[in-house]
Amino acid sequence: MLDTPVLTAQDFKSDIKPIWCPGCGDYSVLTALAKACAELARPRESIALISGIGCSSRLPAYTSVYGFHGLHGRALALAAGVKLARPDLTVIAAGGDGDGLSIGGNHFLHACRRNVDMTYILMDNQVYGMTKGQASPTTAPDWCESKLTPEGTGISPVAPLLLALAAGVNFFARGFAGNPNDLARLIVAGINHPGFSIIHVLSPCVTFRAEQRAWKQAVHASDAAAPATLQTEALTRFAADDGFTTGILFAGSKPPFMPPRHAVRTAADFERDYEIACKSDSPSIGVSHLSAGPGRRGVTLPKSAIDLFNNATA
């Protein structure tokens, strides 16, 4: 038996040098992710990292695992597709607040609902960095530094934690890019937690939001003894959250999504159903839509059964 080489964090980084601005929080996210991958001790080819569009979505190119640079906002839909096709892979989606909560906002809600076993690293800097500093869905309404909205947006920001909880997320942790060791621990916990997990990372953009350097003083560990485990409990606990509470904030126990599997039905099954239908008051129940080929649930109907029904109803 061959020895499995022990991979270090460095092994999970590619040779491509990131082109993020100096001081960008995303460097630390890359470090934390590589560290988490090493800690998980999984082969590089067993991990898939899917991103959207934006500064933070460049992440896959800088790692050595499977990567795909997707469309703006679509990382979660893509990642779910990868996971359904290859359930053996550890699937991680990554992107920013502008990507995941605006155009991707719809996918964000439905990924929380669907609870596919994958992890979403949401790097939040409350700004569109790649297009040079416009307000994002998490930007405060009175931020006036954008050329596009010089008097502020005047619209209330999205709170990713509350949004995710309301939509039924199964795991939510918040970390700070300035603390990559803790962040790596959160990423590992998220990946190990069954179902859909979100790692919300406060990742400063020092280019367009220089004031975010003060986040280092603003973040604080959750003072709860343990993560909330019930949706209602978490919603109560974090209703007035300041957005800077770090740690594992919610760990639910919903079973991960599995596509419903229906047993293949035989002609005998259909004949039995037909007998039941004929005995009932509505003899045509369940037969009017029958046709050859895959049915509504992907079940291929045997032709003999269809003929039987069609002749019976003719």
Add this chain to the structure above:
Amino acid sequence: MNNISRIVVCDGNEAAAWGVKLSRPDVVAVYPITPQSSLVEYLSKFIADGELDAELMNVEGEHSVLSALQGACLAGARTYTATSGPGLAFMFEPYVRTPGLRLPMVASLVNRDMLSPQCVWGGQQDVMTVRDAGWIHMFCESAQEVLDTVIMAYRIAEHPEVMLPVNVNHDGNYLSYGVSRVEIPSQPVVDAFLGDKNVNWHAALDPDRPMAVDPLTGGADAEGAARFVAYRQSLCRGMQNALEVITDVHAAWRCASGRAFAPLVEEYRLEDAEIALVTIGSMSGAAKDAVDAARAAGIAAGVIRIKTFRPFPVEAVARAAGKVRALGVVDRAVSYGWNCGPVCQEVQGALYRTGRAIPVLSFIGGLAGADLTGAHFTRAIEATRQALATPPEALAPAPVWLNARDEGVLR
């Protein structure tokens, strides 16, 4: 009357913003995307400075942008937005509805190449992908033409015989960020030129005549099908009417502004030309320089620049092409499956009207922000001249790829 208020040095995005500002839209909606983002930031500045009285909606994606503007336009607003490449792709669903709704919107497409591979640079694959959606498309060569065409676009779109949305295309990178001298028309000139705003007379929110716009139309019954066909025919009529309207509006703008632009097709040094390059957008300047150099060397070459691409000016292209014996068409996009550029494909369609099967070469370059230089056009002129001696059926049925790896000296 002094028709110029000031002269500035600005890029194409700012020039477009000036054109929009002078056209006094009521509602602007936008989502940031490279290389468009700065354009609407200029507009935002005009609004913040109190120079433009418009609502600016900073929404959550391009799909919402155009949906919001459809609502605004149905409610009587003059609207504006700008987008690029993937933003246009995301806008597609409301985009294809806009012409059928006969909403006279104006939107800038700051042309960007399409994914994949991932790319944020200029190219015209975005607009060529939507060429049959029913929008009018005009392409600009200079920042000045961008400004002037945006203003003209409102008059064209809102013309009662047209009532169709207009895309004013300007190339990403080269025009969006390229800086040049631009004359800013004075506001009274533009106000007089555009006249009264009346964008929703056909579908107004009118308390005396409430109606639900765009119910299901069509179906298998003869009446439903005929009604649907009637709408399609009406859209086609609007599109064909636009050829004359665009020409008239350019003439009127020349009187108002003192600046003249070819409305449909620009013929450059075409008299006594043996061959011509067909160009579109910002590349045309370099092509004209190459033609000047060729002329100085005794080569009878000219340029046919497509200004209006939809409606396609079949007669004008055929007339221009009828003056030469070979064409080299330079595209910044690909028509997959035709193995040539989309402009080349369309020019060949127009040539049918001339009854002359002259050699036509397809050149594809300037993809993903690549520079199309004078050297590229000089080579295109040379190759087109060589094609003069080749029967059309003997020409290689493949494009010449400018900027390709095997091209050596021209890269």
